[in-house]
Amino acid sequence: MKVQYLFALIVLAACNKKENPATSAPKKNIEQNCFITNQGINFDNTKTTYIAPTNEDILNSLPKHIQQKQLTEFQKFSYDKIQTEELQKKEIAYFDSDGYRSKFQEWIKALPEFSYLSINENFALAKNKYGLWIVENVQNQYKPYFLGITQNFYLNDFYNKDQHFIKDNQFVANGTIVNVQRLSRVPMLPKYDVIKDGIEFSIHLDEIRKDTDGDGYNDLFEAFVGLNPNAKDTDGDGIDDFEDSNPKFKSETSKFTEMYEAIADETSPKLFYTFTEILTDCEYFQKINPKNRKVLIYTTEEKLPLKEDVLDNFFPRKYSKMSTNKDFPEVYFTDFSDVTGDGTISAEFKDGKWNITKKYTITFGV
Numbered sequence: 595m596k597v598q599y600l601f602a603l604i605v606l607a608a609c610n611k612k613e614n615p616a617t618s619a620p621k622k623n624i625e626q627n628c629f630i631t632n633q634g635i636n637f638d639n640t641k642t643t644y645i646a647p648t649n650e651d652i653l654n655s656l657p658k659h660i661q662q663k664q665l666t667e668f669q670k671f672s673y674d675k676i677q678t679e680e681l682q683k684k685e686i687a688y689f690d691s692d693g694y695r696s697k698f699q700e701w702i703k704a705l706p707e708f709s710y711l712s713i714n715e716n717f718a719l720a721k722n723k724y725g726l727w728i729v730e731n732v733q734n735q736y737k738p739y740f741l742g743i744t745q746n747f748y749l750n751d752f753y754n755k756d757q758h759f760i761k762d763n764q765f766v767a768n769g770t771i772v773n774v775q776r777l778s779r780v781p782m783l784p785k786y787d788v789i790k791d792g793i794e795f796s797i798h799l800d801e802i803r804k805d806t807d808g809d810g811y812n813d814l815f816e817a818f819v820g821l822n823p824n825a826k827d828t829d830g831d832g833i834d835d836f837e838d839s840n841p842k843f844k845s846e847t848s849k850f851t852e853m854y855e856a857i858a859d860e861t862s863p864k865l866f867y868t869f870t871e872i873l874t875d876c877e878y879f880q881k882i883n884p885k886n887r888k889v890l891i892y893t894t895e896e897k898l899p900l901k902e903d904v905l906d907n908f909f910p911r912k913y914s915k916m917s918t919n920k921d922f923p924e925v926y927f928t929d930f931s932d933v934t935g936d937g938t939i940s941a942e943f944k945d946g947k948w949n950i951t952k953k954y955t956i957t958f959g960v
Contacts, residue, residue: 628850628876630917649773649789656771657742659814661796668792671748671770704736705729707865714760722868724818728765728802738867739802740815741765747795748772748786764796810836810866819869819890836866842891845883853926853941856948857913859884871909879913913939 647655688694689709695702698710701718708720708727718729726743729736743749749769759767771790804813809826816823821841826834828841835841845851858872858879869890874880880891914929925942930952937954 624877627874628878628915630915647773649787652746652773652789653771656746657744657814659742659797659801660747662790663794663796665768665792665794668768669750671772671788671791673786700734701729701731701736704734705738705867707868708738712759713756714758717760719759724815724868727867728759730803739812740818741797741802742814742818743795745774746771746789749795760799761796763799765799765802766794766796768792768794809834815867820892820896839864839884839887840880840882840889840891843880846881847883848878848881849943850878851881851883853943853948854879855882855884856950857928857939857941858882858887858889858911860886862886864888870911872911872913873909874913876915916941 694710698713698718701708701710701720705720708722708729710718710720710729712719716731718731720727720729720738724740726741726749727738728741729738747769748771749767759765770788771793772786773789774786802812802814805811806813806823807816807826809816811821811823813823815821816835821835822828826836827838828835829838829844831838831844833841839845854876858870859882864886865888869888872879872889872891873894874891875893875895880893882889882891910933912931916926916928918926922940924944925940928939928941930937930939935954937952940951940953942949942951
């Protein structure tokens with residue numbers, strides 16, 4: 595049975611723009627970046643007009659480490675909405691089945707944050723929100739390597755099939771290059787067009803395994819999310835990126851960093867290959883050190899080629915600047931948006947700690 599996998603992956607390249615003093619706007623101070631000075635609460639107006647990439651743009655921007663070979667015989671790409679919906683339901687049911695848990699028992703035990711698709715020799719093909727990974731088992735030591743497969747790659751499925759995706763010391767898969775027209779945090783099937791069909795994609799295992807700085811993340815993943823593949827401690831705070839809860843910015847402790855930590859942290863166990871992405875210019879927020887999650891914080895000055903209609907996939911939680919209300923001078927307020935809806939968070943500093951209250955105004959789904 596052929597099943598479709600489409601990964602809404604976004605290249606988050608952390609390349610800071612150099613400012614030209616003659617043309618750049620004056621830099622805002624920390625108060626301007628963190629707090630709303632006028633009365634009331636509102637979202638930051640940081641969106642820019644989105645210009646959809648052309649097919650040529652997509653072809654020119656594809657990762658160079660993925661080799662392509664045109665196949666002479668192949669099953670043409672086809673898309674049927676009803677069939678795709680059914681296949682997605684079957685995939686969800688499969689990942690929740692006893693058969694899946696039994697088959698991948700050892701892999702799940704070692705790395706529970708991945709969903710596993712197929713086994714080939716001592717490798718498993720897996721995925722998380724960033725896309726496809728291969729996990730290598732060497733003497734019961736399980737090591738995941740990001741493949742760099744983006745949203746513009748549509749691969750013939752490995753779901754519930756032990757296909758031979760390792761050949762001649764390479765990862766090999768057949769598929770199509772597509773132009774994704776729309777994705778959304780609201781459950782919605784994508785619309786996409788075929789750019790190039792019948793392609794064999796391959797990546798040499800030496801390229802996949804490359805971890806130049808030895809921090810535990812392969813170079814392909816660090817380049818993808820904006821960490822430094824040549825330095826195991828990207829922010830220079832003395833903590834390796836793999837262990838650092840906030841690897842892009844040095845953490846500090848202050849009254850307001852503790853407030854943002856209380857807002858953004860969670861109680862579930864910290865994952866090492868899945869981050870919470872946060873987009874903010876507020877230095878208090880940038881310096882947080884959450885206890886139970888890993889965060890990747892990006893600024894609006896960074897080069898982020900994000901589609902506005904897929905933004906929620908990588909920034910599922912959004913927060914506005916903080917504001918105060920004249921009737922509640924000791925309370926700070928922020929608008930928020932997450933996968934379940936929108937609302938307002940209030941933060942009150944009382945008895946030496948922040949008390950956080952979240953109220954939803956809109957709810958999507960059940």
